[in-house]
Amino acid sequence: MIFLKNATKALGLLAVFALLFGCGKEEYPAVDLFTWKAKVDVTAKANLSVNIESSGGAAGSEGSAKAVDNDFNTKFLINPYQSNFYMQLSFSSPQQVASYTLTSGNDAPGRDPKDWKFSGSTDGTTWVDLDKRTEEMFSGRNLTNTYNFKNKVPYNHYRISISAVGSGSLFQLSEWRLIEVPEEQQ
Ligand SMILES: [Ca+2]
Numbered sequence: 001m002i003f004l005k006n007a008t009k010a011l012g013l014l015a016v017f018a019l020l021f022g023c024g025k026e027e028y029p030a031v032d033l034f035t036w037k038a039k040v041d042v043t044a045k046a047n048l049s050v051n052i053e054s055s056g057g058a059a060g061s062e063g064s065a066k067a068v069d070n071d072f073n074t075k076f077l078i079n080p081y082q083s084n085f086y087m088q089l090s091f092s093s094p095q096q097v098a099s100y101t102l103t104s105g106n107d108a109p110g111r112d113p114k115d116w117k118f119s120g121s122t123d124g125t126t127w128v129d130l131d132k133r134t135e136e137m138f139s140g141r142n143l144t145n146t147y148n149f150k151n152k153v154p155y156n157h158y159r160i161s162i163s164a165v166g167s168g169s170l171f172q173l174s175e176w177r178l179i180e181v182p183e184e185q186q
Pocket residue numbers: 066067068069070071072073074075076174175
């Protein structure tokens with residue numbers, strides 16, 4: 001009983017110290033609720049184009065449309081993959097994209113993207129490099145990795161140029177999503 005009483009006293013003292021010195025107090029950044037904008041997945045507003053298509057066409061069972069259908073259980077597959085391969089999403093009005101996700105396929109990790117660059121363009125001709133990744137890995141199948149970077153400019157076109165896959169001569173991807181991130185959240 002004495003031990004319990006002492007333990008209770010000790011806990012009480014700890015609680016007082018915590019209150020006095022602010023232990024455990026959460027710190028939130030100042031947010032103006034009137035101007036705050038949420039991060040938004042804008043993929044559905046865009047049109048996808050690719051420079052290498054699946055053998056069954058864009059609308060085929062493993063065509064490029066499957067990379068942006070918001071379904072992790074469908075995938076885009078090309079055979080053979082070539083190192084000049086890219087996918088492009090184009091918007092009718094510019095979007096301030098500063099994050100994207102890639103979701104690995106259901107099988108064969110060697111077909112996952114490994115090296116790539118992510119670029120933005122206003123006119124679809126002149127490109128600005130926004131993000132570059134090398135030796136990327138997916139730690140599981142149908143697994144989503146998120147890639148964040150800073151970008152203040154709203155672009156009409158975004159392109160991911162995949163210069164290497166894990167191994168072999170095929171490429172596959174379950175999903176590619178673009179996220180609009182307001183400047184104050186970057
Ligand atoms: Ca999909």
